[in-house]
Amino acid sequence: MSTFVFDAYGTLYDVNSVAEATEQAFPGHGExxxxxxxxxxxxxxxxxxxxxxxxxxxxxxxxxxxxxxxxLGLSCEPATFDHILDRYLHLSPYPDALGALEALRAQGHTxxxxxxxxxxxxxxxxxxxxxxxxxxxxxxxxPNRRFKPSHSAYELVGDTIGATTDDVVFVSCNPFDVCGAKxxxxxxxxxxxxxxxxxxxxxxAASVVGPGTMFRLLRMQMDTLDFRPxxxxxxxxxxxxxxxxx
Amino acid sequence: MSTFVFDAYGTLYDVNSVAEATEQAFPGHGExxxxxxxxxxxxxxxxxxxxxxxxxxxxxxxxxxxxxxxxLGLSCEPATFDHILDRYLHLSPYPDALGALEALRAQGHTxxxxxxxxxxxxxxxxxxxxxxxxxxxxxxxxPNRRFKPSHSAYELVGDTIGATTDDVVFVSCNPFDVCGAKxxxxxxxxxxxxxxxxxxxxxxAASVVGPGTMFRLLRMQMDTLDFRPxxxxxxxxxxxxxxxxx
Numbered sequence: 001m002s003t004f005v006f007d008a009y010g011t012l013y014d015v016n017s018v019a020e021a022t023e024q025a026f027p028g029h030g031e032x033x034x035x036x037x038x039x040x041x042x043x044x045x046x047x048x049x050x051x052x053x054x055x056x057x058x059x060x061x062x063x064x065x066x067x068x069x070x071x072l073g074l075s076c077e078p079a080t081f082d083h084i085l086d087r088y089l090h091l092s093p094y095p096d097a098l099g100a101l102e103a104l105r106a107q108g109h110t111x112x113x114x115x116x117x118x119x120x121x122x123x124x125x126x127x128x129x130x131x132x133x134x135x136x137x138x139x140x141x142x143p144n145r146r147f148k149p150s151h152s153a154y155e156l157v158g159d160t161i162g163a164t165t166d167d168v169v170f171v172s173c174n175p176f177d178v179c180g181a182k183x184x185x186x187x188x189x190x191x192x193x194x195x196x197x198x199x200x201x202x203x204x205a206a207s208v209v210g211p212g213t214m215f216r217l218l219r220m221q222m223d224t225l226d227f228r229p230x231x232x233x234x235x236x237x238x239x240x241x242x243x244x245x246x
Numbered sequence: 247m248s249t250f251v252f253d254a255y256g257t258l259y260d261v262n263s264v265a266e267a268t269e270q271a272f273p274g275h276g277e278x279x280x281x282x283x284x285x286x287x288x289x290x291x292x293x294x295x296x297x298x299x300x301x302x303x304x305x306x307x308x309x310x311x312x313x314x315x316x317x318l319g320l321s322c323e324p325a326t327f328d329h330i331l332d333r334y335l336h337l338s339p340y341p342d343a344l345g346a347l348e349a350l351r352a353q354g355h356t357x358x359x360x361x362x363x364x365x366x367x368x369x370x371x372x373x374x375x376x377x378x379x380x381x382x383x384x385x386x387x388x389p390n391r392r393f394k395p396s397h398s399a400y401e402l403v404g405d406t407i408g409a410t411t412d413d414v415v416f417v418s419c420n421p422f423d424v425c426g427a428k429x430x431x432x433x434x435x436x437x438x439x440x441x442x443x444x445x446x447x448x449x450x451a452a453s454v455v456g457p458g459t460m461f462r463l464l465r466m467q468m469d470t471l472d473f474r475p476x477x478x479x480x481x482x483x484x485x486x487x488x489x490x491x492x
Contacts, residue, residue: 032449032455032463035460036460036463036464039464040464043289043292043422043464044469044470044471046289046292046293046296047292047395047422047425047426047469047471048471049296050292050295050296050392050393050395050396050426051395051396051397051425051426051429051471052397053429053471053472063470063471064470066470067467067469067470070442070467070470071445071463071467072445072446072449072463073442073443073445073446073449146296147296149293149296149297150296150297151297151298176289176293179293179297180293180296180297183297183299196316196319197319199317199318199319200318200319203278203318203319207454208453208454208456209278209456209457210454210455210456211455211460214281214282214457214460217278217282217317217318218282218285218286218289221313221316221317223290223293223313224290224309224310224312224313224316225290225293225294225297225299225309226299
């Protein structure tokens with residue numbers, strides 16, 4: 001039996017599910033807000049870790065939304081801002097998430113999340129979205145105060161649930177997280193939600209490469225960072241078929 | 247007298263001056279390549295520093311170009327690839343760069359570059375573009391093997407040319423670099439090449455927010471990262487008028 005450790009944002013949960021709220025608040029700008037916000041959110045985790053200026057992921061998520069609206073010259077009532085931010089506690093799980101977790105659990109595997117999210121925002125998210133019962137542990141990087149892909153983020157899997165590195169299959173859609181987890185020593189499964197041909201077709205079909213396509217170009221293709229995933233599959237459902245032993 | 251320390255890429259040199267080469271090699275894709283390449287190049291400096299997987303900036307620049315072309319499903323002859331990469335040794339200085347350096351030197355200030363670039367690529371760049379004679383020192387972050395905004399990158403100013411932190415005015419167009427340098431303790435002048443109203447007008451005028459606009463939204467507006475510049479000016483020429491003493 002293995003321990004399957006999942007990234008949360010972008011892997012089990014669709015971060016684009018904030019788009020309805022951003023478009024409703026700022027008609028015509030929802031797509032740009034959604035993509036700039038997510039791109040800056042991760043930038044800020046990296047920059048704050050490099051600068052030794054840690055704040056938790058809820059604060060990073062808030063600050064990156066402030067940045068996004070300021071950059072676009074948009075403003076809103078505090079209640080609207082809070083409503084958009086609150087979407088991070090109610091993100092939609094990908095359609096394959098719950099089924100994949102239940103199928104892996106039926107195989108006897110241990111299941112956990114390791115996420116940049118603060119413990120509180122993760123606990124509320126899994127409770128709000130029906131995934132809580134399918135998970136054995138929800139681990140935040142917060143105690144070590146360094147975001148992924150720092151080694152100290154991945155160390156928390158062993159420190160928290162006692163899994164040995166060899167027994168962990170780390171699952172992520174985020175290429176930088178795949179490389180970070182692989183560099184740490186986990187076996188890694190990459191969920192490749194935008195395969196190369198799909199990406200190319202999308203670019204060829206666009207008269208102007210818009211924000212959503214830019215996001216997929218920047219953050220959903222495998223990085224050139226020394227490491228490759230052990231497994232590449234297109235949906236979480238495929239995890240039950242992996243030969244992960246050893 | 248102060249020591250003015252300049253960021254190179256994006257501050258003295260226009261990184262968009264690779265666009266002619268990318269468009270010539272890949273007609274219709276030049277703009278997307280140029281922006282994805284620059285966005286990923288900096289991502290890779292941050293990610294590699296976080297992962298403790300340092301390679302120098304020439305290699306990062308190469309790897310981010312590989313990533314960019316792969317993501318877009320584009321390929322070319324090695325000579326074409328090398329020609330594009332070689333543009334980083336021949337970037338165009340901003341029109342205000344040389345004049346500003348000469349005017350500051352006439353005031354008696356010491357002038358240096360502190361850049362992510364490797365020593366070799368920086369030395370070749372300043373020699374190729376006529377800025378060499380206007381600078382007292384060209385400092386690469388390479389000896390400390392951590393890219394900006396790590397403190398150890400900024401430490402090299404004192405270690406290399408002996409300037410005390412209080413005497414340094416750090417000059418950058420890059421908001422993350424402004425915040426990093428300010429967090430380190432330098433006085434910082436931000437060259438705000440895309441003021442808020444210009445950014446807003448650009449977004450309002452676009453039917454689809456394209457790659458260049460995304461770049462300016464993501465990387466040319468002041469970050470929400472605890473620090474603010476001491477001085478905000480629109481061109482390098484304005485540096486001669488700053489009251490930087492004390």
